Structure formats: structure tokens, C-alpha cells
Amino acid sequence: MGEFDLIARYFKRPVRRGAALGIGDDCALLQPAPDTQLAISCDMLVQGRHFFADVNPHSLGHKSLAVNLSDLAACGAKPLAFTLALALPDANEPWLADFARGLFELADAHGCELVGGDTTAGPLNICITVFGEVPVVNGRSQALLRGGARAGDDLYVSGTLGDARLALNVLQGKLTVPAPVLLAARERLERPNPRVALGLALRGVASAAIDLSDGLMGDLGHILESSQMGATVQVDTLLQSIACYADSAHSGHHDGINLSLAQWRTLALAGGDDYELLFTAAPSQRAAVAAAAQASQTPVRCVGQIDANPGLRLLDAQGRVLPNHYASFDHFA
Missing domain, CATH: 3.90.650.10 (PurM-like C-terminal domain)
Incomplete structure (x- = not known):
């Protein structure tokens, strides 16, 4: 299974909200609501540093997004979309299926769309960048800081x-x-x-x-x-x-x-x-x-x-x- 087959099989889905264009082009296009700011955060999870090698992949998919959504929560931001950069030692299909299922179950629960990213061969490393919306009222951001x-x-x-x-x-x-x-x-x-x-x-x-x-x-x-x-x-x-x-x-x-x-x-x-x-x-x-x-x-x-x-x-x-x-x-x- 090649890189693009892997993306198409496990991570490409139709965009339902929050983005004008998702996976499949050189850039995703986000469309924030009027009178909002984008809240952006990035977290990386590295095997052996943030999680054990034998961790359940469904749980790992959940946690990979959860730690980013937690940053949005602390800012008072509504989840909008995220990107996923994934380094994999090999294309283990059962592992990928469980990881993607855990990732998307949490994403769907919070209405957060996967809109792009990257895959490469290498030691297991998961990097997610998440985007959220914060209202601006009378010129003042409502973000929690x-x-x-x-x-x-x-x-x-x-x-x-x-x-x-x-x-x-x-x-x-x-x-x-x-x-x-x-x-x-x-x-x-x-x-x-x-x-x-x-x-x-x-x-x-x-x-x-x-x-x-x-x-x-x-x-x-x-x-x-x-x-x-x-x-x-x-x-x-x-x-x-x-x-x-x-x-x-x-x-x-x-x-x-x-x-x-x-x-x-x-x-x-x-x-x-x-x-x-x-x-x-x-x-x-x-x-x-x-x-x-x-x-x-x-x-x-x-x-x-x-x-x-x-x-x-x-x-x-x-x-x-x-x-x-x-x-x-x-x-x-």
C-alpha cells in the first residue's frame, strides 16, 4: 500500500463543515464564520516519550486529537478543523484502521474536520495542528487567555x-x-x-x-x-x-x-x-x-x-x- 492509498483509505473523508476545501490539494481552505478569530494549536506525540509502544491504537488516535482539543478548550474556542502529520514505521493496516477510528470518533463528537497533513516512513510520531473559532464582539476577542x-x-x-x-x-x-x-x-x-x-x-x-x-x-x-x-x-x-x-x-x-x-x-x-x-x-x-x-x-x-x-x-x-x-x-x- 502506497502513501496516497494509505491516506485515501484511512483518512480522506468528505468535508462537512468548517472548510471550503479539504484533503486532496496542496492546501486546505478554511472558512471561519463572520466576526470570529482562528485559534490554532499544535501538539506532537512521540513513541517512547508520550506513549508506550504497545498502546491501543484506538486509544492513541483518541488521545492524539484530545490533547489538541484541550488547548482549544482552554482558549474557549469551538473546534473547526485539524491537520495530521503521521510518521509510521510501516503501513500496518489493522493498526491504521483502529487509530483512524479512535481519531474520527472524537473528531466527529466535536464537529472537527480533518482537512490535510502528511505521511512519511519513520519512527512513530503523530503531530496534529488544530483550528478553532473564537467570537469577536464589538472588536474584542472572547478568547480565554x-x-x-x-x-x-x-x-x-x-x-x-x-x-x-x-x-x-x-x-x-x-x-x-x-x-x-x-x-x-x-x-x-x-x-x-x-x-x-x-x-x-x-x-x-x-x-x-x-x-x-x-x-x-x-x-x-x-x-x-x-x-x-x-x-x-x-x-x-x-x-x-x-x-x-x-x-x-x-x-x-x-x-x-x-x-x-x-x-x-x-x-x-x-x-x-x-x-x-x-x-x-x-x-x-x-x-x-x-x-x-x-x-x-x-x-x-x-x-x-x-x-x-x-x-x-x-x-x-x-x-x-x-x-x-x-x-x-x-x-x-
């Missing part, structure tokens, strides 16, 4: 944090957990749920937002740097969120997982691969945040506040200061 947090804002996270890192640690042989726990945690690692509906609902409500890909500590740091603010995080509110397998969030015994409280805190604060949303909003917007969470069917919790004082302060459930020694993921660190 990192630099809008203000002193006194509440700090929120969606979903649970640390589950993906828990699965990674188990798969790397660093931890042992009961099979049902690994199954649930691995689902979070390999099939993250991009919070697109929540991001859209937060337009005009949130003051700043980012998606959590490298761990809360590092990604919150990006908001604080862009906004020139500090923050106080109530760390143990995150543990209540991560303990979806637990009878008690503070016992250190979670469904047979014997971890210290410090280890659970590390998973929540520096785990990475969560693809949840971290966002800020003024206290006057608390009802609107609750409405956005309900409308998008996404669990959201307040985990701290934005401060005028520079720096990041961590407090436990009793209000005691915790040492800040958590590092987020960095490919070149």
Missing part, C-alpha cells in the same frame, strides 16, 4: 488530577495497585476527555485559563507569570478530587494503594497528562461558574485564590504552609 487573572480571583480546576500519573507510575513498575484502579487510571492517561464544552461555557466568565498538560504547579505558573500575580493553593482540596478510588482522601490507603500523603500530593500537583482546565474567575462570578459546570456536565472545584503578592503558596487542610518543592514536566529538564 493566561494573562487575565486578578488579585482576589478564585482558582478552579475541572475533574480530577493525578490519575494519569498514577497509571504511568504503575506501568513503569514504580507502584502496584489493584487491577480495577489501574483500569480506571489508565483510561485517564490514554483517553483524556477534552473539556471543550466547559471552555465554551466559561467565555465571559473566566478571567484566565490554561489546560493542565504538564502538572498544576507548572501550568499555574504560566498563568501567574502572564498575569503578574501570585496564588495560594489549598492542596488538600485536590486530594479530595484525586481520591476517586478512595474511602478516605487522607488515610493513605486508597482501595489497596498504600501511598503516603506526600505521594498523593505529588500526583495531584505535579502529575501531568491530566488535560483538565485550570481557570480563574472573580468571586462575583461564582454562580456563573457553577452554571457553566452544570451546563457542560463537568465537575469543577475551587482550589485556591489569586494574590497580588508574587509567588505560589501551598497550604494543607489545616492552613499550614507546605514546602514548595514540586516540579512540573519539562522535556529538556
Whole structure:
């Protein structure tokens, strides 16, 4: 099977929305709606760095697009289209069929069209560029950005944090957990749920937002740097969120997982691969945040506040200061 046969068989489909011209020419042509801006993001997944060689190809197709849709969610952008650049060691047809099925199931769920890309032989590498739409109202973009947090804002996270890192640690042989726990945690690692509906609902409500890909500590740091603010995080509110397998969030015994409280805190604060949303909003917007969470069917919790004082302060459930020694993921660190 040649390159163009591969594209035609597994990735070429009629364009249904968002593009005037899709796969088959030298360029795709996008047609954004009037009074909108294009939001564009690109992510690369490399075998051995971002996923294991034996990962289920259906799950990998899902995650490849999910991590990009998560960026659109953090910007409050509606998905429009994407391109796919795919390096393959060989044209394994069953693998390609499952990968394409996982990719397109998520794409169809969000109305996001594949409009072009490239294929080549080489080590398995998946690079997606995604395009979304953000309204412009009275000359002002409605995009959610990192630099809008203000002193006194509440700090929120969606979903649970640390589950993906828990699965990674188990798969790397660093931890042992009961099979049902690994199954649930691995689902979070390999099939993250991009919070697109929540991001859209937060337009005009949130003051700043980012998606959590490298761990809360590092990604919150990006908001604080862009906004020139500090923050106080109530760390143990995150543990209540991560303990979806637990009878008690503070016992250190979670469904047979014997971890210290410090280890659970590390998973929540520096785990990475969560693809949840971290966002800020003024206290006057608390009802609107609750409405956005309900409308998008996404669990959201307040985990701290934005401060005028520079720096990041961590407090436990009793209000005691915790040492800040958590590092987020960095490919070149």
C-alpha cells in the first residue's frame, strides 16, 4: 500500500463543515464564520516519550486529537478543523484502521474536520495542528487567555488530577495497585476527555485559563507569570478530587494503594497528562461558574485564590504552609 492509498483509505473523508476545501490539494481552505478569530494549536506525540509502544491504537488516535482539543478548550474556542502529520514505521493496516477510528470518533463528537497533513516512513510520531473559532464582539476577542487573572480571583480546576500519573507510575513498575484502579487510571492517561464544552461555557466568565498538560504547579505558573500575580493553593482540596478510588482522601490507603500523603500530593500537583482546565474567575462570578459546570456536565472545584503578592503558596487542610518543592514536566529538564 502506497502513501496516497494509505491516506485515501484511512483518512480522506468528505468535508462537512468548517472548510471550503479539504484533503486532496496542496492546501486546505478554511472558512471561519463572520466576526470570529482562528485559534490554532499544535501538539506532537512521540513513541517512547508520550506513549508506550504497545498502546491501543484506538486509544492513541483518541488521545492524539484530545490533547489538541484541550488547548482549544482552554482558549474557549469551538473546534473547526485539524491537520495530521503521521510518521509510521510501516503501513500496518489493522493498526491504521483502529487509530483512524479512535481519531474520527472524537473528531466527529466535536464537529472537527480533518482537512490535510502528511505521511512519511519513520519512527512513530503523530503531530496534529488544530483550528478553532473564537467570537469577536464589538472588536474584542472572547478568547480565554493566561494573562487575565486578578488579585482576589478564585482558582478552579475541572475533574480530577493525578490519575494519569498514577497509571504511568504503575506501568513503569514504580507502584502496584489493584487491577480495577489501574483500569480506571489508565483510561485517564490514554483517553483524556477534552473539556471543550466547559471552555465554551466559561467565555465571559473566566478571567484566565490554561489546560493542565504538564502538572498544576507548572501550568499555574504560566498563568501567574502572564498575569503578574501570585496564588495560594489549598492542596488538600485536590486530594479530595484525586481520591476517586478512595474511602478516605487522607488515610493513605486508597482501595489497596498504600501511598503516603506526600505521594498523593505529588500526583495531584505535579502529575501531568491530566488535560483538565485550570481557570480563574472573580468571586462575583461564582454562580456563573457553577452554571457553566452544570451546563457542560463537568465537575469543577475551587482550589485556591489569586494574590497580588508574587509567588505560589501551598497550604494543607489545616492552613499550614507546605514546602514548595514540586516540579512540573519539562522535556529538556
